[in-house]
Amino acid sequence: MAAPQYMPIHNKINVLLDNGSLHEAFALLKDNLTVFSDPYVSDKLNKLEETYKYMIHYLVEGYADKGRDEMLSELINDLRTINDSILRNSIMADSPDVYSSTKRFGNIRKVSLYQRLENYIDAYSNAMLAAGTDSASQYQKKSEEALDALFSYVWTMFGAREEEYRFLSKAVTEYDHPFAFKAQMISALLLGCLSYYDKNAFTALIDIYEADIDQKLSARALTAIVLVVASNPERIKKDPKLKARLSLWQDSIISYRRLREVLMNVIRTRDTERISSKMKNEVLPELMKLRPDILNKLKNVSEESDMEMLDINPEWEEILNKNGLGDKIKELTEMQMEGADVMMVAFSNLKNFPFFNTVSNWFLPFTNNHSEIASLSNEFGAFNELLDMDGVMCDSDRYSFAFSLNKMPEAQRKMMTERMNEQMTQLKEVMADRKLKSSVPEFDSEVTKYVRDIYRFFKLFRRKADFNDPFKNPIDFRSLPFLNDVLSDMEIVNLVGEFYFKRGYYAEALPMLMLIEKENPQDNLLWEKIGYCHNALNNVSEAILWYKKAELLNPESLWLIKKLAVCYRMTGKYSDAAEYYAKALEADPDNYSLLMSAGNCLLEAGDYQAAIANYYHADYVKPERLSSWRALGWAELLNGNKLKSLGYYEKIIGSGNATANDNLNAGHLYYLTGNLKKAVGCYKTCACAKGFGMKKLEESIHEDLDTIEKAGGNAQELNLLLDKVKYDL
Numbered sequence: 162m163a164a165p166q167y168m169p170i171h172n173k174i175n176v177l178l179d180n181g182s183l184h185e186a187f188a189l190l191k192d193n194l195t196v197f198s199d200p201y202v203s204d205k206l207n208k209l210e211e212t213y214k215y216m217i218h219y220l221v222e223g224y225a226d227k228g229r230d231e232m233l234s235e236l237i238n239d240l241r242t243i244n245d246s247i248l249r250n251s252i253m254a255d256s257p258d259v260y261s262s263t264k265r266f267g268n269i270r271k272v273s274l275y276q277r278l279e280n281y282i283d284a285y286s287n288a289m290l291a292a293g294t295d296s297a298s299q300y301q302k303k304s305e306e307a308l309d310a311l312f313s314y315v316w317t318m319f320g321a322r323e324e325e326y327r328f329l330s331k332a333v334t335e336y337d338h339p340f341a342f343k344a345q346m347i348s349a350l351l352l353g354c355l356s357y358y359d360k361n362a363f364t365a366l367i368d369i370y371e372a373d374i375d376q377k378l379s380a381r382a383l384t385a386i387v388l389v390v391a392s393n394p395e396r397i398k399k400d401p402k403l404k405a406r407l408s409l410w411q412d413s414i415i416s417y418r419r420l421r422e423v424l425m426n427v428i429r430t431r432d433t434e435r436i437s438s439k440m441k442n443e444v445l446p447e448l449m450k451l452r453p454d455i456l457n458k459l460k461n462v463s464e465e466s467d468m469e470m471l472d473i474n475p476e477w478e479e480i481l482n483k484n485g486l487g488d489k490i491k492e493l494t495e496m497q498m499e500g501a502d503v504m505m506v507a508f509s510n511l512k513n514f515p516f517f518n519t520v521s522n523w524f525l526p527f528t529n530n531h532s533e534i535a536s537l538s539n540e541f542g543a544f545n546e547l548l549d550m551d552g553v554m555c556d557s558d559r560y561s562f563a564f565s566l567n568k569m570p571e572a573q574r575k576m577m578t579e580r581m582n583e584q585m586t587q588l589k590e591v592m593a594d595r596k597l598k599s600s601v602p603e604f605d606s607e608v609t610k611y612v613r614d615i616y617r618f619f620k621l622f623r624r625k626a627d628f629n630d631p632f633k634n635p636i637d638f639r640s641l642p643f644l645n646d647v648l649s650d651m652e653i654v655n656l657v658g659e660f661y662f663k664r665g666y667y668a669e670a671l672p673m674l675m676l677i678e679k680e681n682p683q684d685n686l687l688w689e690k691i692g693y694c695h696n697a698l699n700n701v702s703e704a705i706l707w708y709k710k711a712e713l714l715n716p717e718s719l720w721l722i723k724k725l726a727v728c729y730r731m732t733g734k735y736s737d738a739a740e741y742y743a744k745a746l747e748a749d750p751d752n753y754s755l756l757m758s759a760g761n762c763l764l765e766a767g768d769y770q771a772a773i774a775n776y777y778h779a780d781y782v783k784p785e786r787l788s789s790w791r792a793l794g795w796a797e798l799l800n801g802n803k804l805k806s807l808g809y810y811e812k813i814i815g816s817g818n819a820t821a822n823d824n825l826n827a828g829h830l831y832y833l834t835g836n837l838k839k840a841v842g843c844y845k846t847c848a849c850a851k852g853f854g855m856k857k858l859e860e861s862i863h864e865d866l867d868t869i870e871k872a873g874g875n876a877q878e879l880n881l882l883l884d885k886v887k888y889d890l
């Protein structure tokens with residue numbers, strides 16, 4: 162049975178389970194189980210139905226059963242798992258996706274979890290014994306292959322017996338196995354749950370986290386838990402056992418602080434794509450444009466001069482400030498200091514090494530002993546120290562960096578190594594300062610690295626389309642079942658709301674700000690932010706309400722006055738808009754932009770003389786501007802001053818920068834002042850303009866007909882002039 166054929170049945174069974182129609186769900190599941198020879202699942206389904214029948218029998222007989230609700234919930238969860246298992250089997254039958262291919266290969270080998278773990282421990286032990294010998298690389302590679310095989314098994318072991326998951330969590334929490342093994346098991350469980358939700362796998366993650374044997378492992382386990390909950394909220398919400406367990410975290414300040422750190426790191430990934438886009442489309446192209454300037458500056462530096470002086474040469478700042486590049490770099494630097502991932506764009510092009518064709522390698526903790534880089538580590542010099550330094554790069558980026566150093570010409574690598582030796586002291590100071598700001602630096606640093614490793618896998622893996630991306634939609638911590646109770650403190654709401662607002666994600670910021678407003682009902686700055694969010698989301702009427710509310714407490718705010726002016730203009734309330742522009746001009750009377758905007762609103766409101774006064778003031782502030790002349794030309798026409806209006810359009814045409822619309826309006830004025838030959842000439846110029854044409858000319862004259870008729874023209878004469886234009890073209 163192909164997956165598309167089973168998908169409607171899969172969906173129907175889930176609906177039946179949602180509605181409590183278990184009899185029909187059992188029947189459908191049994192009908193579809195016959196396609197697959199899986200005795201364990203078939204036997205489990207029969208036992209579940211027997212349990213269900215007994216439950217109904219005891220209910221009918223009137224026996225009291227306090228555990229009935231929990232038992233029913235467990236039973237429904239098991240049925241969902243069986244339903245997912247049938248779907249998975251139907252997909253795996255012939256699908257070329259990575260998960261299915263990995264599982265089919267594992268089925269052929271028929272090696273158990275216990276045997277795979279034993280194989281890995283043996284291979285790892287042999288690698289440790291061989292360290293420093295000629296065969297070290299060979300044994301190290303076997304150890305890595307054994308760990309990858311174990312990862313693949315755990316990743317695809319959905320539906321395995323509960324005791325297998327318990328064995329796995331104990332192997333992580335109760336035995337002195339290598340950190341890489343423990344970290345990889347967490348990642349495999351995460352990847353498996355994101356493919357097909359498995360309560361036993363999720364419970365294993367909770368077991369590992371609650372064992373709290375190591376800050377780094379706890380960081381990885383909790384990150385995995387948050388991503389699984391965010392991807393499967395409905396399944397987890399309906400599970401009373403999970404509720405009972407996760408609810409215990411509510412009273413733990415440690416769990417709150419850790420969850421806050423994980424959540425903020427996951428939320429920050431929302432900004433990674435925008436940062437990468439900014440780097441690719443704005444910063445890097447501008448830097449390439451500046452390359453000739455930089456080379457010229459370098460030519461002017463003699464061989465005898467101190468090249469280090471270039472670092473503090475003010476001319477560099479002048480070059481970077483071209484096209485606002487300096488501001489963009491400053492913005493990115495500030496974002497990096499706040500925890501933004503600005504390294505993504507740099508390393509996205511370094512994920513094409515064969516190493517990254519293997520799924521497990523994307524999550525592998527970095528080690529200089531890895532078989533693919535161990536022989537090179539002695540040549541890395543100061544870079545070894547950088548690669549070993551926590552918090553600088555995530556693990557997959559460290560591997561990328563190591564591979565790229567290997568590809569680099571020796572002379573260039575030597576030069577970079579010398580430079581890195583000089584920078585290491587400063588870098589250590591920065592990292593030490595960052596650790597001081599964190600109460601649990603090891604946990605926080607690991608969360609940041611791990612989230613970035615996961616993010617890179619789902620965004621950069623060559624077959625990423627085969628996976629369910631947990632970063633596809635913004636995470637809403639309020640919808641995370643049970644965890645949202647732990648994160649109910651207003652501190653996290655403030656953090657998330659401020660992040661979204663500062664980064665311009667106003668749809669996500671608005672509900673956070675509304676929650677904060679309930680706690681701070683007299684905060685006018687908060688009202689301004691809420692108004693701004695509505696404004697940015699085109700809810701202009703709502704924006705006005707919040708801006709007006711803020712104005713009550715801060716009536717002199719120039720920012721508020723300008724915002725209200727713009728909003729009233731957007732809603733067509735031109736008189737109100739003009740009133741606010743007038744207020745703004747009281748504080749800044751020679752502001753050209755404000756003068757023009759005020760004039761435009763007054764013009765729309767029908768107060769032509771007041772509009773003209775603003776336009777003349779604007780022309781005085783910034784003379785010779787075509788925008789002022791155009792405004793004055795049109796306003797004087799509406800005010801009945803045809804000769805003054807014509808004078809401005811003649812000045813515009815005389816400037817050599819007239820547009821098709823300028824010639825159109827000049828044509829109107831020549832016609833209205835009796836110079837029909839010049840009117841025809843202007844209309845012809847307009848019709849011949851690129852992208853205009855005769856049809857658009859006729860439409861434009863028709864749109865302006867009411868204004869022309871009020872000024873003394875008539876439609877019949879205009880039609881005659883248009884025909885003259887057609888004959889002349």
